[in-house]
Amino acid sequence: MEATPSLPIPVSFVSGRYLLFSVDAVTYLRREHHICGVLVGTLPQIPQQNVFLGLPLELMPEEARLLVEKGVACIVDEAKAHKDGMKALMEEEKRRYLQNLKNEGLKASRIQAGRKEQRREEALKKLEQKKAAKVKTTEPQKATEDAAAATEDADLDLFAPDSRPGSSLASAQTPIVPETPMGITPATSYPPLPPQPSTEQLMPLPDVPASYPLFAHLHSEGYFLSPGLRFGCQYLAYPGDPLRFHSHFLVVAAEWDQEIDLMDIVIGGRLGTGVKKGFLLGGAEKKAEVSEAEGNDSVRTFSIEWAGM
Structure with a gap:
């Protein structure tokens, strides 16, 4: 069963970007509030990978504002939160927390060494x-080549150079106990x-x-919205989760009295x-007969398709 985070979910503002570092928060917002965002995190050991990205999840300003307005x-x-929180911690709590991280890193290192x-x-x-x-074959040359290839596989080490001869079966029976723990970077600041x-x-x-009124309007109609830069528009509108559906609309917003x-x-x-x-072209309609206190914006949208020959 997926965990439900406590509300309101804190969205971290870092260098002008709105980020989520909790996987529970990311899955909850996608499942319950149609907020997908964009994964921008990369793996420390594979920094060049750019297809399968991970946490943190970056939100558009429109997505962040919508969630705040809904109280989510x-x-x-x-x-500021990190500095204030670290100052408020007692030295004993800091020491205990760092020791826990070191123990987790040492455990991970031992598991990796065992594998x-x-x-x-x-x-x-x-x-x-x-x-x-x-020995029983009549192809000594081929046997020598296979043995050399197998020896190279036995000596292969992905994480550290091999300090022992790989040709001795007895040497492999002694497990390596790493003294330096593997670095563990917590995904969140709490605890x-x-x-x-x-x-x-x-x-x-x-x-x-x-374009925010149009974004909020489409979101209220049940659409999943994502950045539309790759298609030359402002948003892509999906009828369901983008993992299951293709987008239906290229969305562009305009002012109500803007010349197009x-x-x-x-x-x-x-x-x-x-x-x-x-x-899809849309914008907020201005109604003069409605007072500002009541709210004078309603969004109208128009779908355009090419039918020329």
Whole structure:
């Protein structure tokens, strides 16, 4: 059963970006509130990988503001919260927390060393079996080549250079006990810091572009929205989770009294049709008969498709 985080979920504001570091918060917001964001984290040991990214999850300012307005999240000045939290901790709590991290790293290192020894033993056993089998064959040259290849596999070490001869089966029976623990980087600051920030650490609503009313309107209609830069628009609108559905619309916002070049509409409609999507143009309508106190914005949308020959 998936864990439900306590509300409001703290969204970390770091260097002008809105980030989520908790996997429980990420899955909850995607499942319950149609907020997908963009994964921007990479693996420390594979920094060049850019296909399968991980935490943290970066939110658009529109997504962050929408969550705050719904009371689901709050914006936290992460630098201030971290400094204040570390100052408030007692030295004994800091020491205990660091010792726990070291123990976890040492445990991970021992598990990794055990797996390495197991692979070494399996490779050496295969080598001995191949040597015994090749004695009965009439192809000594091929047997020598196979033994050399198996020896190279036995000596292969992905994490540290091998300090022992790999040709001795007895040497593989002694397990390696690492003295230096593996570095563990916690995904969140709590524990030891409190999960909910203080009032002084909260920030005001994020600044959003003029397209925010259209974003909020489509979100209220059940659409999943993601950045649309790769298709030359502001948002991509999905009828369901992007892992299951293709996007239906290329979304572009405009002011209600903004002049729009006809060629821009033609280009958008043709582009949307070319990638099997609709071109959605929308904006907030101004109603003079409704007072400002009651709210005078309602969003209207138009879907355009290319039908020319």
